Amino acid sequence: MKREDVLKLFPVKIRDILGRAHLDFNRLQEIRLRVNRPLILLYDGREVFLDGFGRQWSMRQKGYTVTPEDIAETLEYVSSYSMYAYEEELRQGYLTVRGGHRVGVAGRAVVEGEKLKSVQYISFVNVRIAHQIPGCADRLLPYVADGDGVCHTLIVSAPRCGKTTLLRELIRRISDGTDSHPGLSVGVVDERSEIGGCYLGIPQNDLGVRTDVLDGCPKAQGMMMLVRSMSPAVIAVDEIATGEDIRAVETVAGCGCKVLATVHGSSMEDVRRRPMLEKLVSERIFERYVILDGAAAPGRVREVYDGRGTCLYDRRGGSRLVLAETGS
Amino acid sequence: MRPVLLLLCCLFSTLLGMLYASRLKSRIRELKGLERMAMLIRQEIAYGRQPLPDIFERLGRRMEQPRADFLHALGRELKEHGDTGFSEIFSRQTDACLGTGSLRQEDLDSLKEMGAYLGYLDRDTQLHTLDMYLRDTEKRIRELSEQYPEKSRVCRTLGAMGGIFLAVLLF
Structure with a gap:
């Protein structure tokens, strides 16, 4: 910085x-x-x-x-x-x-x-102040990108718990690629300029070499625009909230693009309880749910679930998956 | 020796008249340049919605001198975020970059007045300010262009006549 x-x-x-x-x-x-x-x-x-x-x-x-x-x-x-x-x-x-x-x-x-x-x-x-924390998603990456490619992933956390920072780093790693995964083209719909921190259309944060950013565009509209215009392998959005956003996620997932998204929430139960998100869970749109800890430990992953709701990782029950401390 | 001096006197006075006439033409040309500059700034604000320092720097690459220097210097100083306000910076750069040409003080004052309201309040206010400046400048250019043939002839004639008059006096 x-x-x-x-x-x-x-x-x-x-x-x-x-x-x-x-x-x-x-x-x-x-x-x-x-x-x-x-x-x-x-x-x-x-x-x-x-x-x-x-x-x-x-x-x-x-x-x-x-x-x-x-x-x-x-x-x-x-x-x-x-x-x-x-x-x-x-x-x-x-x-x-x-x-x-x-x-x-x-x-x-x-x-x-x-x-x-x-x-x-x-x-x-x-x-x-915008912070980028390189490496904060390293230990989460194997859960999100397995041998078959990237999974539809929803990051769930309360405000100011590091979900945007985590999403930003996931985007960068998926876009740049790793030893085990080739880089993929990522389309980012950055409605509030939080992910890329665009200034005059230029991302101020490093989002990787294969990332296209649609800045300041409403999410639902932006996702469809990117699918048509930039043919991304992965689409990333922050804070899906409205019915329109959810419908756009469903459509994009049906188009063959993988979706990385975040949502406000506190737990898997919380996600299931909310009518609009419940539909996504029951239809198994997302293949991974990443639940972050509270504000006391920003950026720390508490649980990871698969699309059927099976817990793949529980910090309280096994080894700790500790990411660098972040502020969203 | 004396005829040569008298001839030189006539020549010098005639040249002075022609120089004055050419300054009138140059003033019109520079005002037209300012009009074009203001028009481009207006378009950038209306359609591009870019911040002023970026607009100035971008237009500085497209304009001719001395307006290119003016816009570059303005954009650069605004980006420094020093201790002075926009209108003060605008006014200082106007004097520094445009004050040495054929423009008169009233032309510079009119430009500074526009600068005092730029960047202030909403987009409509910006466009209104620029429209007012464009109207004033267009009117001034029209008046000067209409007056130019007459004035330039007067300047040239006065120059030549003044030279002859001086020669007669000296003779």
Whole structure:
């Protein structure tokens, strides 16, 4: 990760504070700016307040107070002085910047009819630092790609438990290939720019040499577009949620493409209980279900099931399948 | 010796008149260049939805001098995210890259005024700002083009007449 990419998003004053703090940016997860509130970092899984000299404190009273000008200047830099270019993204509450970092914003919502038109008076900014952890899917790979090729796989986890990071690494490994598996062409539908972290259409994260990315496109529509246009062997999507997404997964699986997807959930039972996902389970669309541990151990695989619901791996019952710690 | 000096005097004055006339033509040419530049920026904003620094750098590769230098310098400085705002950077680069040609201060001020509103608010505001600038520039070009034949003739005549007048005075 380029430290400069992150620092350049902030006004000179905050840039100076962050620069003086001697942070390891690989351990930095979030930088939060709230008007008239202290500057807060999420660093190594804990909250840190920085004062005007870049010193780290655990007491909020010591933190540097963010001014409205700081927020306004940050927005200028984040949008490259071009807020108009990010109108659509701002409507969704976030935009992706160079380096794949995601900048979430909140303020006063402007609603027209029932539709959210824009966000004004932005007073809250959350910069989520993108991390790629090469090798974090190495031990999971044999469960997902067996001798016959890649299996339709659904990664199940609660938010912020590392499912996107794990999916990203699986994509890279499948695309690049390994000693035992030749590389395959992978199509990624990256509706929220989280997987590739695309900036101006160019993925900022390494997704492998045989990967095509359709950035900012609705998942259901994007999956069908990729099947028709890029003939991928594998299609990857993050966070399938709607009935339309599920139907598109079924269609794509029926087209001969393998599907890698993620979904919010806590367990296999949870997946079976949800009406839309239950259909996928009963029809045995997916051949592997990967359940991640909670936020206490992000990125750690708890269980792996096959399409019939047979447990292939249980961390509590056997050897531990520990992936590198991630943040989704 | 004196006839040569008088001849030189006439010649110099005539050349001065012609030079002034050519500056008028050059100003029209440069305004047309600015108009084309603003039009391309407008199209990029309307259809490409790209951030301004990227637009400037890309157009800088297609435009002719001195606008190519202006756009390159602008894109580069904006990407540095220094301590100065957009309009200040725009204004400074306008003076530095375009201020040495045939454009008058009023032309530069009009461009700076457009720069003060670029990047601000939504896409419609950007397009409206550019449309206003394009209308103003088009009007100025039309006026100058209409006035050019008359003005250039006056400049050339005044130059020649001034030279003769000076020669008579010196003689």
